[in-house]
Amino acid sequence: MLVPYHEEMTREALSPHFSPGALEIIIASNSKQDSWGGLIGHDEFHYDANIEKGDRYIIEQRGYVLATLLSPGILGAWIAFGRLLHTAQDFYSHTNYVTLWLDQFDGSPPPPPEIDPLQKDLVKSPDLHSGKIYLPMDALYFIRPLRPLALKLLPKNSHGRMNLDSPEQGPKFDYARAAAVIRTQYEFDLLKKILPPEMFARFTDK
Numbered sequence: 493m494l495v496p497y498h499e500e501m502t503r504e505a506l507s508p509h510f511s512p513g514a515l516e517i518i519i520a521s522n523s524k525q526d527s528w529g530g531l532i533g534h535d536e537f538h539y540d541a542n543i544e545k546g547d548r549y550i551i552e553q554r555g556y557v558l559a560t561l562l563s564p565g566i567l568g569a570w571i572a573f574g575r576l577l578h579t580a581q582d583f584y585s586h587t588n589y590v591t592l593w594l595d596q597f598d599g600s601p602p603p604p605p606e607i608d609p610l611q612k613d614l615v616k617s618p619d620l621h622s623g624k625i626y627l628p629m630d631a632l633y634f635i636r637p638l639r640p641l642a643l644k645l646l647p648k649n650s651h652g653r654m655n656l657d658s659p660e661q662g663p664k665f666d667y668a669r670a671a672a673v674i675r676t677q678y679e680f681d682l683l684k685k686i687l688p689p690e691m692f693a694r695f696t697d698k
């Protein structure tokens with residue numbers, strides 16, 4: 493998703509739970525994943541091209557949150573959580589999860605806030621896949637005047653054709669955004685469940 497949406501969604505889900513300072517660090521770390529250094533050669537940050545690598549990256553970052561909290565430090569835990577959230581949120585814009593979820597309802601789906609972001613059979617479905625990157629067309633897609641041309645040349649399973657990173661891509665974006673907000677809340681609740689209360693209090697800085 494585009495950076496302003498990552499920021500907006502993270503605030504929406506987490507503002508009540510973190511100190512303002514901690515939240516800003518989490519958001520900055522989330523947004524940094526979409527800088528040039530995070531876009532080139534880091535498919536796993538954005539669920540590009542490969543589901544397993546994205547899944548593994550989330551598990552690793554969760555591990556860094558725990559490892560940091562075992563030491564007196566705290567900054568690393570917020571940074572790792574921001575990275576984790578970026579990938580978890582991008583799952584809904586760069587895979588076909590939203591399409592698979594909508595396909596269950598024969599054209600009359602419930603409204604976006606009712607999307608289940610982790611429906612078990614869909615997460616495990618052999619039909620779930622990331623957008624494949626076709627160069628150079630998927631790079632041309634990001635040059636605005638060339639986007640219509642790139643879209644004509646890109647196949648259906650490409651990153652560009654599957655992309656749901658802004659409202660420009662139509663009503664499916666609202667589902668991707670809603671799923672990402674609920675997923676953000678889920679990732680927070682999971683840490684709340686795992687962490688001992690003292691560690692959790694340090695993590696939320698409240």
Ligand SMILES: [Zn+2]
Nearest residue numbers: 493526538582
């Ligand atoms: Zn991204």
